[in-house]
Amino acid sequence: MTGSAVAELEHVNVTVADADATARMLCELFGWQVRWKGAAKDNGYSVHVGSPGSYLAVYQPAGRPGTAGESPVSSYATRAGLNHIGVTVADIDATEAKVKAMGYRPHSHADYEPGRRFYFDEENGIEIEVVQY
Numbered sequence: 001m002t003g004s005a006v007a008e009l010e011h012v013n014v015t016v017a018d019a020d021a022t023a024r025m026l027c028e029l030f031g032w033q034v035r036w037k038g039a040a041k042d043n044g045y046s047v048h049v050g051s052p053g054s055y056l057a058v059y060q061p062a063g064r065p066g067t068a069g070e071s072p073v074s075s076y077a078t079r080a081g082l083n084h085i086g087v088t089v090a091d092i093d094a095t096e097a098k099v100k101a102m103g104y105r106p107h108s109h110a111d112y113e114p115g116r117r118f119y120f121d122e123e124n125g126i127e128i129e130v131v132q133y
Contacts, residue, residue, distance in 0.1 A: 011048065011055045014082060016124045019060035023047035025122065026056065029098055030087055056085065084119065084127035092116050092132035099130070 016022040019037075026032055032049045040046035043062035048055045089095045096106050096118060104120040111117075115133040122128060 009054060011050070011057050012082075012085065013046070013057035013059055014085075014124075014126060016058045016060060016126075019045050019047045019058045022058045022122070022124065023049045025102065026058075029095070029102065030089070032056075082126065084129045086129040086131055088115075088131050088133060090132070092118070092130060095130050095132075 023034060023037070026049045027034065032051065032055075035048040035050060035055050037047040038045070040059055045060045045062075046057050048057050050056055099106055099118075099120050104122065106118045106120050108119045109117070115131050117129055117131045119127055119129050
């Protein structure tokens with residue numbers, strides 16, 4: 001970096017059981033697009049979903065869908081654990097309706113500066129925070 005440029009987060013990479021299924025859910029819920037998909041580290045498979053400026057890489061280890069290992073401990077109690085992924089939306093009520101229609105249970109609703117929010121847990125145990133500023 002040179003000068004006073006501020007760094008921006010480009011992507012986060014998470015391990016899931018079925019990369020295609022998780023990518024479909026994220027695209028449907030947030031209006032994201034598949035930016036890339038293909039072979040990944042250690043003979044795994046990744047799908048990159050997001051906007052032109054940033055994305056979430058969903059990584060599936062080698063093997064068939066559903067074979068990613070499960071962690072029995074809370075991410076909040078695990079060093080380097082992923083606690084949640086925060087996503088901003090323009091209409092939190094419409095997004096919550098989609099979340100419910102997809103069979104997820106929203107929880108931990110809050111309304112404080114700088115915005116309204118709720119959370120939900122998806123199939124891989126990843127907590128997603130939805131925020132409207």
